[in-house]
Amino acid sequence: MVVSDFDDLLAANREFANDFNLSGFDGVAHAGIAIVTCMDSRIDPLRMLGLKPGDAKIFRNPGGRVTEAALEALVLGVHLLKVERILVVPHTRCAMASASETEIQERVGASAGQDASWHAFHVIENQEVALKTDVHKVQAHPLIPDTIKVGGFIYDVDTGLLNQLV
Numbered sequence: 001m002v003v004s005d006f007d008d009l010l011a012a013n014r015e016f017a018n019d020f021n022l023s024g025f026d027g028v029a030h031a032g033i034a035i036v037t038c039m040d041s042r043i044d045p046l047r048m049l050g051l052k053p054g055d056a057k058i059f060r061n062p063g064g065r066v067t068e069a070a071l072e073a074l075v076l077g078v079h080l081l082k083v084e085r086i087l088v089v090p091h092t093r094c095a096m097a098s099a100s101e102t103e104i105q106e107r108v109g110a111s112a113g114q115d116a117s118w119h120a121f122h123v124i125e126n127q128e129v130a131l132k133t134d135v136h137k138v139q140a141h142p143l144i145p146d147t148i149k150v151g152g153f154i155y156d157v158d159t160g161l162l163n164q165l166v
């Protein structure tokens, strides 16, 4: 037996599995939706769009950026997993958009007790510009057809509302 630092979560998981009803269905996006959003714990990507498990492919990273890995996920989503609409959703009060690269490196360095200035965190200087660039990256990708709808939105963590910018 592995002595687990995760016992509380494993207990919760057994509860979850007791009335598990998601078995036996495929991994496609049943609502045809893919979402790229931030790792922020204030964001509940499915519920904020009225979706449920099985409906959407979700890709998260700090800031909700369209990175190479995000594009990889979106291409797979579009071609193999029935994605037809893509939402790129950064959010208000995002740590990645409210501090400088140096500030983040200094805060991580202070927590780690060592220099972190060598590590890139890709902070966002202007969230609206970054969002427009990211949406364009998806639209311009050679393997994302023009029939796929791509939208850029800012999620307001204080109201729960999405504001479409692109």
Ligand SMILES: [Zn+2]
Binding pocket: 038, 039, 040, 062, 063, 064, 091, 093, 094, 095, 096
């Ligand atoms: Zn964030």
